[in-house]
Amino acid sequence: MVTSRDVARLAGVSQMTVSRVLQGSTKVAAGTRDRVLAAMRESGYQPNAAARTMRTRRTATIGVVVADITNPFYPQLLEAVGRALGEAGQRMVLWNAPDSGGTSALEALDEGTVDGLLFTTATETSPGLADAVERGQPIALLHRGLDGLDCDQVTTDNVAGGRAVADYLVGTGHTRIGFLAGPDLPATARHRERGFRDRLAELGHPLADPLVARGGFSHDVARSATRDLLSRQDPPTAVFCANDLTALGAVDGAVSLGKRVPADVWVVGYDDIAMTSWDSYDLTTVRQPIADMSRAAVRLLLARIDDRDRPARVEEFPCELVVRGSTAGTPQPSAVDT
Amino acid sequence: MVTSRDVARLAGVSQMTVSRVLQGSTKVAAGTRDRVLAAMRESGYQPNAAARTMRTRRTATIGVVVADITNPFYPQLLEAVGRALGEAGQRMVLWNAPDSGGTSALEALDEGTVDGLLFTTATETSPGLADAVERGQPIALLHRGLDGLDCDQVTTDNVAGGRAVADYLVGTGHTRIGFLAGPDLPATARHRERGFRDRLAELGHPLADPLVARGGFSHDVARSATRDLLSRQDPPTAVFCANDLTALGAVDGAVSLGKRVPADVWVVGYDDIAMTSWDSYDLTTVRQPIADMSRAAVRLLLARIDDRDRPARVEEFPCELVVRGSTAGTPQPSAVDT
DNA sequence: ACCTGCGATGTTTACGTACACATCGCACGG
DNA sequence: CCGTGCGATGTGTACGTAAACATCGCAGGT
Numbered sequence: 001m002v003t004s005r006d007v008a009r010l011a012g013v014s015q016m017t018v019s020r021v022l023q024g025s026t027k028v029a030a031g032t033r034d035r036v037l038a039a040m041r042e043s044g045y046q047p048n049a050a051a052r053t054m055r056t057r058r059t060a061t062i063g064v065v066v067a068d069i070t071n072p073f074y075p076q077l078l079e080a081v082g083r084a085l086g087e088a089g090q091r092m093v094l095w096n097a098p099d100s101g102g103t104s105a106l107e108a109l110d111e112g113t114v115d116g117l118l119f120t121t122a123t124e125t126s127p128g129l130a131d132a133v134e135r136g137q138p139i140a141l142l143h144r145g146l147d148g149l150d151c152d153q154v155t156t157d158n159v160a161g162g163r164a165v166a167d168y169l170v171g172t173g174h175t176r177i178g179f180l181a182g183p184d185l186p187a188t189a190r191h192r193e194r195g196f197r198d199r200l201a202e203l204g205h206p207l208a209d210p211l212v213a214r215g216g217f218s219h220d221v222a223r224s225a226t227r228d229l230l231s232r233q234d235p236p237t238a239v240f241c242a243n244d245l246t247a248l249g250a251v252d253g254a255v256s257l258g259k260r261v262p263a264d265v266w267v268v269g270y271d272d273i274a275m276t277s278w279d280s281y282d283l284t285t286v287r288q289p290i291a292d293m294s295r296a297a298v299r300l301l302l303a304r305i306d307d308r309d310r311p312a313r314v315e316e317f318p319c320e321l322v323v324r325g326s327t328a329g330t331p332q333p334s335a336v337d338t
Numbered sequence: 339m340v341t342s343r344d345v346a347r348l349a350g351v352s353q354m355t356v357s358r359v360l361q362g363s364t365k366v367a368a369g370t371r372d373r374v375l376a377a378m379r380e381s382g383y384q385p386n387a388a389a390r391t392m393r394t395r396r397t398a399t400i401g402v403v404v405a406d407i408t409n410p411f412y413p414q415l416l417e418a419v420g421r422a423l424g425e426a427g428q429r430m431v432l433w434n435a436p437d438s439g440g441t442s443a444l445e446a447l448d449e450g451t452v453d454g455l456l457f458t459t460a461t462e463t464s465p466g467l468a469d470a471v472e473r474g475q476p477i478a479l480l481h482r483g484l485d486g487l488d489c490d491q492v493t494t495d496n497v498a499g500g501r502a503v504a505d506y507l508v509g510t511g512h513t514r515i516g517f518l519a520g521p522d523l524p525a526t527a528r529h530r531e532r533g534f535r536d537r538l539a540e541l542g543h544p545l546a547d548p549l550v551a552r553g554g555f556s557h558d559v560a561r562s563a564t565r566d567l568l569s570r571q572d573p574p575t576a577v578f579c580a581n582d583l584t585a586l587g588a589v590d591g592a593v594s595l596g597k598r599v600p601a602d603v604w605v606v607g608y609d610d611i612a613m614t615s616w617d618s619y620d621l622t623t624v625r626q627p628i629a630d631m632s633r634a635a636v637r638l639l640l641a642r643i644d645d646r647d648r649p650a651r652v653e654e655f656p657c658e659l660v661v662r663g664s665t666a667g668t669p670q671p672s673a674v675d676t
Numbered sequence: 677a678c679c680t681g682c683g684a685t686g687t688t689t690a691c692g693t694a695c696a697c698a699t700c701g702c703a704c705g706g
Numbered sequence: 707c708c709g710t711g712c713g714a715t716g717t718g719t720a721c722g723t724a725a726a727c728a729t730c731g732c733a734g735g736t
Contacts, residue, residue, distance in 0.1 A: 003722055014686045019724055029684065046448040050397070051722035053388035054691050061431070061451075067411045069420075070612060079407055082434045092445065093399070094432040096420045108429065110384040113399070207623065219616065252617035274408060279590035280618040341692055367714065389692035391722050543718045557690055 002045045011039035022047060053112070061091040062301065063114040065102035067121035069094075071217060071245050072273045077120060077143060080294035088298055089114075097121070106132050109139075115303045118204035122146050127163035138304045142297040143288075145187050145314065152300040153314045154293050158188050160193025161286040161319045163269050165240050168321060170203045174238040174266070178211040178229050180222055180250055182242030189217075189242045192270060196240055211236050215246070222249025223256065230257055230265060238327070244273045247283055251326065266327040282325035289317050340383045348638050349377035360385060391450070393583045393648025399429040400639065401452040405459035407432075409555060409583050415458060415481060418632035426636055428453075431491050435459075444470050447477075454639045460484050461523035471617065476642045480635040481626075483525050483652065490638040491652045492631050498673035499624040499657045500533025500578075506659060507576050508541045516549040516567050516574030518560055518584050527555075527580045530608060532663055549574050555583070561594065568595055568603060576604035576665070582611045586622055589664065604665040615634035627655050 004018040011018070022027060023037040028036075039045075053059050062085055066074045078094070085092050093114055095105040108114050116138035121130060124146065133139050133151045140152040171175055179196065182189030197207050210232070212229050213225035222241060226249065229236060239302045241247035247269025251261050261267050269276055272287035296315050304310060341358040349356070351370060359374040366374075377383075391397050394523050398425055408508045416432070423430050431452055433443040444466045446452050454476035460467060462484065471477050471489045478490040486572065507515055520527030535545050548570070551563035560579060564587065567574060579585035580605050585607025589599050607614055610625035634653050642648060 001722090004724095015722090016687080016724075017685060018683090019722095023724080027684065032684080046445075048392075048722050049446075049449040049451045050388050050391035050395075051691090052724080054386075054693095054722080055724045057388075057691085059388070069417055070410075072408075072410060072413075075407045075410070075413050078432075079434055091442075091451070092432055094416075094420070094430055096417055104429075107384075108387075112384075113387045113429070206374075219612070223617070241727080248616065248618075255617040274557070275613070278586065279561070279593040280586075317574070332673040337556055339692090342694095351693090354694075354717080355715060357692095358715085361694080365714065370714080386692050389721090390694080392692080392723095393694045556685080565713085 001048075002043045004045070007036065007039045007043055007045045010043055011036045030229070039293075057112065059091075059113065059115050060089060061093055061114045062298070063093045063095060063105045063108055063117045065095045065097055065117060065119045065121065067097060067175070068217070069096045071135055071243075072275060073271045074120065074243065076273060077290050077294065080290045081118065081120075081142070081298070082296040083291075084294040085293075086255070088302055089205075090298070090302070101307060102129070103127055105111055106137075109137050111193045112178070115275055115284035116305050118142050118301060120144065121186070122149075122185075124148070125185060136308045138301060138308065140297050140301040141305065142293060143188065143290075144326050147187070151312050152236050154297040154300065155314070155316070156288045156293070156317045156319045158191035158319075159195035161196075161270065161321075162192040162197070162240075164195075164201040164319075164321045165270075165286065166196050166203065168323070168327075169238050169240065169266070170200065170205055171325070173304035175205050176211065176235030176236050176238075177205065177207065179207055179213070180225055180229075180238040180241040181212060181214045182246065186217075192242055217245055219245055219249035219252070222246035223253040224251030226250040227257055230254055230259060235263065238268070240268045242270060244271040244276050244283065244285055247285065247326075248275065248281055249280055251283065261326050262328050266320075268327060272322055276322075277324065284324045284327040285322050287320045287322050288331065289319075293317050339386075340381045341419050342383070342385070344531055345374065345377045345381055345383045346515030348381055349374045359501065372381075379587070381645045395450065396652055397429075397451065397453050398427060398612070399431055399452045400636070401431045401433060401443045401455045403433045403435055403443045403455060403457045403459065405435060407434045408553070409581075412458065414611060415628050416634065417479070418628045419456065419636070421629070422632040422636040425633075428636070428640070431511065432558055436624065440467070441465055444475075447475050454478070454643050456480050456639060458482065459524065460487075461525075462618065463523060474646045476639060476646065478635050478639040480631060481526065481628075485525065488585060489650050490642055491650075492638065492655070493525070493634040493652070494626045494631070494655045494657045495528035496657070497533035497536075499608065499659075500535070501537040502532040502533075502657075502659045503578050503608075503624065504534050504537035506537065506661070506665075507578065507604070507606070510665070512576040513543050514549065514572065514574050514576075515543065515545065516577040517545055517551070517579060518563055518567075518579040518585065518588055519550060520555050521554045522552075524555075530580055535605055554582055555581055557583055557587035557590070560584035561591040561662055562587040565595055565657030567601055568597055574603065576606065578606045578609060582607035582609040582621065583616050585623065585664075586619055588612065589619055589621065600666050606665060610660055614660075622662045622665040624662050625655075625658045625660050631655050 005015045008015040041280050044145045095102050109117050119141050119269040124143050142154050144217045145153040215221040215225050226331050241250050250267050269283045269285040272285045276283035276285045343353045346353040346356045357369050389540035420430050433440050447455050457479050458481045460479050471618050480492050483491040483493040538545050551562050577588050588605050607621050607623040610623045614621035614623045
């Protein structure tokens with residue numbers, strides 16, 4: 001292995017001067033710098049990350065925790081986060097945490113493997129998360145927030161999103177409206193439900209319990225829940241789903257019963273994943289500005305790494321209803337009493 | 339920060355004994371070990387990864403390079419790879435390399451940030467890849483192989499997969515068969531095409547140039563290419579697509595023209611991503627054993643990290659045709675001359 | 677011509693861990 | 707009863723870098 005000492009010897013300078021060139025310090029004469037750079041190239045020198053980290057206590061690496069990478073929303077978010085991190089000169093370590101919620105990511109943070117963590121799927125039950133935040137570890141939440149947690153958070157106004165969908169569906173004449181709720185824990189799911197439910201009630205069409213199905217964030221569960229819902233005597237004329245993956249499942253549930261979207265039932269999703277715009281689904285949904293959000297989260301996290309005592313900030317981005325074919329045409333009040 | 343020295347002081351032993359306990363060395367008396375473990379807990383000690391890496395030259399981290407994480411195949415592969423790495427006690431650093439093909443991943447390898455690299459989307463043009471392999475860097479290819487490269491590779495028999503599709507389509511009576519080719523560079527796309535093309539020729543129905551569309555691996559390109567193909571005077575009765583993402587694009591292209599799959603045209607994909615089994619697509623495709631492949635790739639890579647001089651191995655897994663609704667029923671020779 | 681001051685470079689050291697080697701003590705055999 | 711050997715533990719050091727401090731030389735002012 002070639003070390004900075006070897007380069008120094010080759011260039012006829014001290015190791016420290018090599019180190020200075022490496023860091024782009026201005027305190028090096030142009031001629032010397034050129035000599036050192038030439039020696040680096042000649043020897044094929046590569047700085048050793050571990051040694052540098054040991055001295056500087058920086059890894060230039062951020063850990064990102066995701067609950068389920070096969071939910072297409074997360075790859076899209078990861079791409080945006082990866083881009084934002086790249087722009088900031090940081091690498092990304094990925095934890096796809098099936099259930100535990102990133103315990104090993106927190107360990108990595110304690111060990112100094114990463115400089116900070118970005119949780120995209122935090123919940124109240126994420127073990128050790130609150131504890132790590134209290135210890136002052138640089139942790140930021142992206143996408144899913146946590147009300148009780150005093151750390152940097154970047155979210156969207158999921159309550160407003162849910163309300164917008166309620167306004168839209170009631171405004172287009174629907175009265176018997178179904179809801180495919182997500183899991184209980186994620187704040188995203190809870191806020192969307194709250195906004196949707198409250199606004200429906202305000203508009204005089206409160207959600208009817210029999211038309212609410214609880215389930216996970218998976219296609220399969222949503223599909224079978226929708227089959228149940230649509231097989232009822234008085235099926236809903238529109239179904240709002242806690243996220244796009246479940247909305248796609250809802251469409252497929254309808255398709256599997258030979259029903260058509262939107263002719264027989266309207267479907268609305270949430271997140272605007274790429275597939276929602278594909279012809280086979282053409283799904284009305286709510287868009288989050290994930291690129292801006294990712295940049296904001298990275299900015300907050302890096303700022304916290306530099307200054308652990310700065311006050312935590314919560315940034316909430318607006319979201320936007322995107323109307324597509326899954327809610328086209330007029331609703332079908334004719335289907336009310338069969 | 340609590341160091342092993344602090345723990346040693348607290349436990350009344352030397353720093354070395356703490357280190358030994360940490361490594362699970364047997365050369366520590368049970369009583370001593372208990373005292374050290376208690377001191378660790380009490381002090382909240384966390385071993386420092388950078389210092390350990392500096393001594394051991396190991397990071398227990400593997401870099402994974404992916405070309406496009408928004409192609410749903412890669413999240414599925416990443417999940418499998420992540421699981422295999424987790425089982426082997428390794429972390430995963432992710433590079434989503436838009437174009438450059440993982441140059442910065444190779445830098446990280448040189449710097450010692452990762453112990454090895456797993457390329458899932460290598461091509462001949464991946465800059466620096468061949469060079470790094472020749473320098474003996476631990477690099478393995480998963481999914482996409484590279485014929486000229488002397489390194490560990492885990493692939494599927496894409497030629498056989500292409501042939502199987504040709505056999506299937508001709509065997510079910512299709513003669514005017516279209517092909518949506520992937521990009522030129524990936525070995526996966528090339529091998530699938532070769533197998534498909536050669537077998538069709540052997541069976542007496544060579545691929546007709548006008549029915550071949552070249553494009554990328556994206557939904558949009560595939561969609562518009564399919565619209566062109568199906569708008570011809572003599573459209574194909576079946577279309578084989580270089581991967582599932584393009585097959586979904588092909589289905590959507592057909593849908594956008596008001597055509598039905600499989601009634602108007604059969605569509606076959608490749609990779610068996612989760613969405614292919616959803617009702618709206620129900621796509622016939624070719625399945626790769628990605629879990630087994632991931633484990634194999636991780637095993638090979640870790641073995642190489644331990645012994646850089648071991649001979650490179652190439653493991654080729656079989657793939658399996660999965661027939662679904664996109665190729666159901668009889669083909670439509672009636673559509674031949676319109 | 678001499679002193680001052682600053683820019684350029686060198687010297688020393690520490691970061692936290694694990695390896696090589698040294699040492700200690702005790703059990704067992706002759 | 708003493709020597710041998712081995713298991714348990716300690717001592718010293720090196721990994722490669724960057725920070726703090728020291729030093730050197732030269733330009734500019736008086």
